[in-house]
Amino acid sequence: MSSAPATGTIPGYTAGTWKADPAHSEVAFTVRQLMVSKVCGRFTGSDVTIVTSEDPLASSVTATIDTASLGTGNERRDGHLRSTDYFDVGKYPTMGYRSTGIRPSGDGWVIDGELTCRGVTRKVSLAVASNGFGPAESGARRARFSATTRISRRDFGLRIPMDGIGGVVGDEVSITLAVEAVLQK
Template identity: 70%
Template sequence: MNATSATVAIPGYLVGTWKADPVHCEIAFSVRHLMLSKARGRFTSYDVTIVTSEDPLGSSVAATIDLASIDTGNEPRDNHLRSADYLEVEKYPTMSYRSTGIRRADDGWVIDGELTLHGVTGQVPLAVEVNGFGPDPFGGQRAGFSATAQINRRDFGIDSTILMDGGGVVVGDKVSISLEIEAVLQK
């Protein structure tokens, strides 16, 4: 492996194909509710593949998320989110993300990519922190990443709006996304 300036900045960096370990990952979101607080949830079924290249800037990420796996801790709300009012999972069962480039940012990395949700594809950058690379107790190698992004649900055709008396909306447009990914190096 050539030690470029980028790899030197990532201790233990390894080249290879990595799969997310669902036991040690979280794909979560939050959105304003009643303009007062945030409703939070996560997706429990997904496939995430990360390919680290000799030069980290040539690496890639691909993810597919089963939208029916949404879990907010409230079954009636989850069912409503799965309905045609929001995610419309019978018509659009998954959302996917595919990186189109990686670049250095002041305090970490940015993965540029395309999110496909509700039949619409849009550019969504992920701000990424590389948490590290290292051995696990089972003889394998692991890598950890944290990432955040924000999307506007209306940009993806999810425009169900319930107005509140006196102004405001029940569910906000801006959705904050956070990912905690622990990935296992594939042999």
């Protein structure tokens, strides 16, 4: 069993409660369409809290994502994704993530947790890298993290009427997160 990456290898590691800065953070996704192209999009509304502990394995993260904030650069497609066929934003205005544990993995970490989307909760693990801790121009202390995962959209009830007849939209969704968080006082 490997040991946890030492906090000393993360320059400026600081224990505390951090809030994601929406102007410098992104929740993005990619999914295959028609088995030829990819559709990329992002959610612009999110509330992410990270609690870093003296022992990094005791740290945690919670996130709430505004499903109506979805954007792919195509209003017609975005409207369809917000409809009852996909996110059903009228009934499920948010999706959430809550960590249940952290474990070392190579030079980074894996955050195990639960993602709730459309009222369905599934276990989802995030491969995480710390991209540093340090001051910002404003003097506030900032931390930067990136994370990736893949989920099955069908596991969360994100189905469309033509799912069984030709792969209009791929099942696997790649999710990437880039979070710049500010230390709370």
